[in-house]
Amino acid sequence: MNERSEPTTGPVEPPAQGDRTDSATETFVAHRNLLFTVAYEMLGSAADAEDVLQETWLRWMKIDLGQVRDRRAYLVRITTRRSLDRLRTMRRRKEVYVGPWLPEPLLTTPDVAEDVELAESVSMALMLVLETLSPTERAVFVLREVFDVGYEEIAAAVGKSPVTVRQIAHRARRHVDARRPREAVSPSEARAALESFQRALDTRNLQGLLDVLAPDVVLISDGGGIKQAAPRPVIGAGKVARMIVDGLGKAGIALTGEATVVNGNPALLLRVDGEIDGVIAVRVEDARITGLYYVRNPRKLTRIAIENPLTLK
Template sequence: MAEDPFTEHRPLLFTIAYEMLGSAIDAEDVLQESYLRWRDVDQASVEHPRAYLVRIVTRQALNHLRSVRARREEYVGPWLPEPIRTAPEVSDDIILAESVSMAMMLVLETLNPTERAVFLLHDVFGYTHGEIAAAVGKAEATVRQIAHRARGHVHARRRRFDPHSDAGREIVDRFLTAAATGEVQALMDLLAPDVVQISDGGGKVVAARRPITGRADVARFVLGVLRTTTAATHVEHGTYNGMPAARFVTAGELDWLVAFEIRDGRIAGLYGIRNPDKLHRADAVSPIDRGAQQPWKP
């Protein structure tokens, strides 16, 4: 029996929904809604199921994103995407790895929903303007204008991306060792001059209420945080959003997760997620995929 197209293309559909929403929980909700719509379709009449499913997921994600934006404006402290655990080989696809990185996801948050959909579908997933027009309900000429505007916005704000590598993990190891032993200068030497540290506690746990920038302030913050950990806390390595990460586990529970942005051999960004609502899925690897292009026809 042939595999159901929805199951076959699920990694692609999840990736689109997650990059649109910045939340794995919301992405799963969108996939559930999309599956129900797919189930009610006369599937024998659908010539290209993959393209049809992408269209459904895009529209559902757009609707969902418009409804959650107001809630994010009321979020307590900095908002970070819900982290997803990714397989190391995700870094082999640089476009995919960069598109799910914390830094890029934060840039995507500054786009309006339609701009975000157009940018992702064109620049990440490789669809044509005409195909995207059919998905977002706009004229092709309008989509071209939106794509140009969104691309300029993203390129003006994006930071150069270095995919996860053994060298990046070694830098993280050295950073954690220096932090644990209190070697301030060694710690600062591993940080980029414009390093930024962002903590997301969602108002539910203690976390910095604003981004911290600069080597000295970030080093001081990191040392202060580590002084509050107990002997029962141990650190595990992982790969999240295509980035090297450290998992701080206490009594068998993931207490917080830090993803590291590496640029030119130094740490340019630390993204700490402590909001427990965003850590429920942190143990499971999320299969993500950009998919191989096929014609976009219903």
């Protein structure tokens, strides 16, 4: 794949080196939030997304800007290719990861929650569905369905023909649609379910948990081998509720929950003795919680103290 294949605008007077560097830097900074969002949605890891941005920056500074017609599209192309390389590496890491793997939660700015399309695309529920796609399928789905990139540009980014990209997009869309929530839930509905869950959690109320959890609820906890977590998903309201109540009772800890917004959606920040213990994100359908995603791995909790700006533009 040749990143220098971007169509040109014709002969361009080459800028002085200093002007060229300033122009390249200005362009990169202007699109940095977009590039981070693309990389994060493809990888589910803020740390890896930042590494991809660094690689994109280094590659971008070597580009002859006079040959680039659409700088934004070109930067997205570089970011996509670097993300694909990183995805393949991450797959090998996940094979030896201790316990279930969850995406890295991000404390997001208020505008992310206000953008329904963006909030859904970075929700824990959808990010987990994207984990079931192949690297190329994920790249095509994210670029097409989330960022509305044209098939020709996606083809250039992933090294496939436009016809093949259309086929991949159709297959990935069908796969995701079969696994994503049936309908979007408003932030107020999600908050109401989460508040009921928090009340039951605070009072160790087993019946309260059973009332807010869907019968087939799934709890996935990620400790990464550093913090204790269930070694595999726990399925069923009874099992999940009893595990939570029994676990809190045995531990005898003072656990407190604080409402927050993670990945553009309502979530709980849990603390033990004032120290951050983890983040719980939820999937809500028909006013009940169908998915609980509990991230305890401290290496994945570094982006919940400062708001992270995400964007589709």
